[in-house]
Amino acid sequence: MNLGPHSGFIIAAYAMAAVTIAALVAWVWLDYRTQKRTLAEFEARGVMRRSERANPNSP
């Protein structure tokens, strides 16, 4: 595909956008894993929130 004389700028634009979106997705995903892991540690130690003690079936 011929991108013309300014192909470098077009490729740079798409690359930069891809990197930014990838960084966003990575941030959300890694944050999720960290929170899940910390919550699992708390659960392993038997620490629970008030509503969980009242109703053990809620998430």
Next chain:
Amino acid sequence: MTALAALLLRDIRLAVRVGGGAWMGVLFFLIVVTLVPFAVGPELSLLRRIGPAILWLGALLASLLTLDRLFAADQEDGSFDLILMGRSPLELVIVTKALAHWLTNGLPLVVAAPVFGIFFNLDSIAMAAVAVTLLAGTPALTFLGLIGAALAVTLRRGGLLVPVLILPLTIPVLIFGVSASQAAMTGPVPFGTPFTVLCALSLASLVIGPVAAAAAFRHAE
């Protein structure tokens, strides 16, 4: 790990947290850069001429912003007294904290300055000149700023005291930094002459700053 290395790592980690000194310095730098065209007008040829000067001014102000918290934050929660009671000499403790400040505050400004040069339509030589002169000059800003930071803590005054005390001392650094950038852009003065003076100022400040700051702490007791 030695005590000083631990102190260095701790300071770096505190500053690098989002919302800590590292990011706020660069953000303030960006805001100053944005303000200038509102004041002087958007004409690109003018902005290209004053660009290196504005970048230097912005880096100078952003450097100062976080300096007054350098010792005050530790003093407020008592950790500074703990550090003083340790076995490391006071001057070395101060050098360590200053090094952490430069790494987390000065270096990001050095990296950001050429990027912000795009807003002033600087060419790549000008951007490189600003980056290199800032790299040589920001240690001087940090280490000279130590003096004001120490005085602000011992006198227990905050606010604009540190900038008011330190800015006159940093004027030579600013003069030679901007002059070196201009020399790289237009000549006829060769870049090396002001740049060497700039490096000498930084090296001198590495000694003067910590010694003066330590003296300020000792005389406060």
Next chain:
Amino acid sequence: MTEGSGLPHAMPATKKPPMALSQLANPSRFLDVAEPVLPWLAGATVLALALGLNQAFAAPDDYQQGATVKIMFLHVPAAWLALFCWAVMSMAALGTLVWRHPLADVAGKTAAPIGAAFTFICLVTGALWGRPMWGAYWVWDARLTSVLILFLMYLGVIALWRAVEDPSRAARAAAILTLVGAINLPIIKFSVDWWNTLHQPASVFRIGGPAIHSSILTPLIVMAIAFALLFITLHLAAMRNEILRRRIRTLRLMQAETAAES
């Protein structure tokens, strides 16, 4: 406020939100609804992006811009999302200040980094388009400057959220800042009309309909839908993360309390 306690907060005499929003006020209920939906949203986003990129690269060259018009397929949707995200944050800010909706501040806090990223994409793709087309990476015209200010405001709100330790105090401060900053949205939109700018005037959202040929307009709309799906997916996922983070904070505080009592 008992965060994550699972019990609806007894509201003082303030306005009630619409029924659906008040049913989602319970963070656990929100997670029940959001978590199964997320994979589908993510899949839809990927499909839409694939379709949009395909159309973008198949699109014909513009007779003036040549192939660089393809940068517009990123730049314009990113700009729309940057504005839309601040509008969402403003709605969330109203939810925090007026209705005291418990999840409103979660929505506002998590939207900010996403909006900042879209604004960043808009600014950089714009600069990369401007260099070959105008000869400059940046000019200080009204549209570019107001979008740069929007970017600074995003960074400011993010910094504010980080600066205050207590989530509910941070929420109120951030909500006020967000609403004040919303004044920038109409300025950005109408800047190309009010001032004599280098930036192109409105060509899609204008009286009289779009002024662009469908071979360019269609990929633009598809990419905009893809970016919108991306925003919704990331936003819901980030809200889920924030709810979990607050649960951990509650657990830590409870631990500290029991340790202090014993």
